[in-house]
Amino acid sequence: GAVVSQHPSRVICKSGTSVKIECRSLDFQATTMFWYRQFPKQSLMLMATSNEGSKATYEQGVEKDKFLINHASLTLSTLTVTSAHPEDSSFYICSARDGDRGYSPLHFGNGTRLTVT
Amino acid sequence: RKEVEQDPGPFNVPEGATVAFNCTYSNSASQSFFWYRQDCRKEPKLLMSVYSSGNEDGRFTAQLNRASQYISLLIRDSKLSDSATYLCVVDSSMYSGGGADGLTFGKGTHLIIQP
Numbered sequence: 150g151a152v153v154s155q156h157p158s159r160v161i162c163k164s165g166t167s168v169k170i171e172c173r174s175l176d177f178q179a180t181t182m183f184w185y186r187q188f189p190k191q192s193l194m195l196m197a198t199s200n201e202g203s204k205a206t207y208e209q210g211v212e213k214d215k216f217l218i219n220h221a222s223l224t225l226s227t228l229t230v231t232s233a234h235p236e237d238s239s240f241y242i243c244s245a246r247d248g249d250r251g252y253s254p255l256h257f258g259n260g261t262r263l264t265v266t
Numbered sequence: 267r268k269e270v271e272q273d274p275g276p277f278n279v280p281e282g283a284t285v286a287f288n289c290t291y292s293n294s295a296s297q298s299f300f301w302y303r304q305d306c307r308k309e310p311k312l313l314m315s316v317y318s319s320g321n322e323d324g325r326f327t328a329q330l331n332r333a334s335q336y337i338s339l340l341i342r343d344s345k346l347s348d349s350a351t352y353l354c355v356v357d358s359s360m361y362s363g364g365g366a367d368g369l370t371f372g373k374g375t376h377l378i379i380q381p
Contacts, residue, residue: 155309192353192373193310242309254300255355255369260309 152176153245155258162233163266169229170261172199172243178223179245183255184216187240199226199243233265270356272372279344280380286340287375289354296370298357299330299337303350304374310353313339341377349379 154173162168172182180201185193197207197218205218217229230237240262244255272289279285291299299316314321316328316337327340341348354372 192371195369240307254298254312254315257309257311262307 152247152256153243153258155243155261157261158259159262159264161264161266164234165232167229167231168233168263169227170241170243170263172226172228172245172258174224174245174247177245177247179226179247180223182220182226182243182245184218184226184228185242185244187242187260193242197228199228201226230263233263235265238263238265270354270370270372272352272354272375274373274376276376276378278378278380281344281346283344284340284342285344285377286338287352287377288336288338289356289372289375290334290336291354291356291370292335293356293358293370294332294335296356296358299328300355300357301326301328301337301339302353302355304353305350313352344379346379346381349377351376 152175154175156171160168182199184196186196187193195208196211196216197205199205199218199220201220201223207213215231217231220226240260242260243258246255270289270291273287277285301313302310303313304310314323314326314328316330318330320329325342329338337354339352351374353374356370357368
């Protein structure tokens with residue numbers, strides 16, 4: 150069964166609105182979760198690292214004010230795409246490790262397909 | 267960020283055949299290696315970890331060659347359901363070269379099994 154749950158799986162919104170995506174770890178606690186974006190036929194690109202109880206760290210080129218991350222508990226991280234525009238349309242995926250870093254593979258959420266009209 | 271390279275394919279393979287593809291990595295300090303499978307418009311799912319001694323899981327065999335810095339995936343008796351994109355993922359979390367998650371993703375190899 151899934152160990153990381155992501156919601157919603159699909160969302161269509163109008164340009165200028167904000168969208169919140171939730172990522173939950175099931176049956177394990179995750180002090181760190183990761184958010185990725187994947188454009189068609191491209192590899193996953195890490196956007197940011199969500200840290201429980203502290204600020205997220207963002208990869209170069211990712212606007213922290215546009216992609217708000219909150220990691221309020223050990224099992225939940227949220228990504229909010231603010232003032233979404235059509236170019237933000239993409240597949241957003243979260244992940245978390247269940248175990249020691251470097252020895253345990255990542256488990257991915259089922260992804261959220263965002264379409265901004 | 268160090269690179270992970272894969273042949274994007276597509277590999278068109280008849281059902282029942284054996285297919286293999288490689289993935290090369292440039293960071294010699296990489297520690298862990300994984301193959302993920304990603305179906306169209308879905309999230310990646312772990313297929314198997316790759317161990318130094320090589321490992322097998324049913325019809326799937328993964329190998330690691332540290333000297334030449336590549337990993338391989340072999341699929342025997344291929345099924346239609348094996349059609350997917352296979353992502354090579356290299357974990358360098360203990361050293362520089364990976365992202366904050368320590369991972370570098372290949373762009374994937376697209377496999378099409380034909381009836």
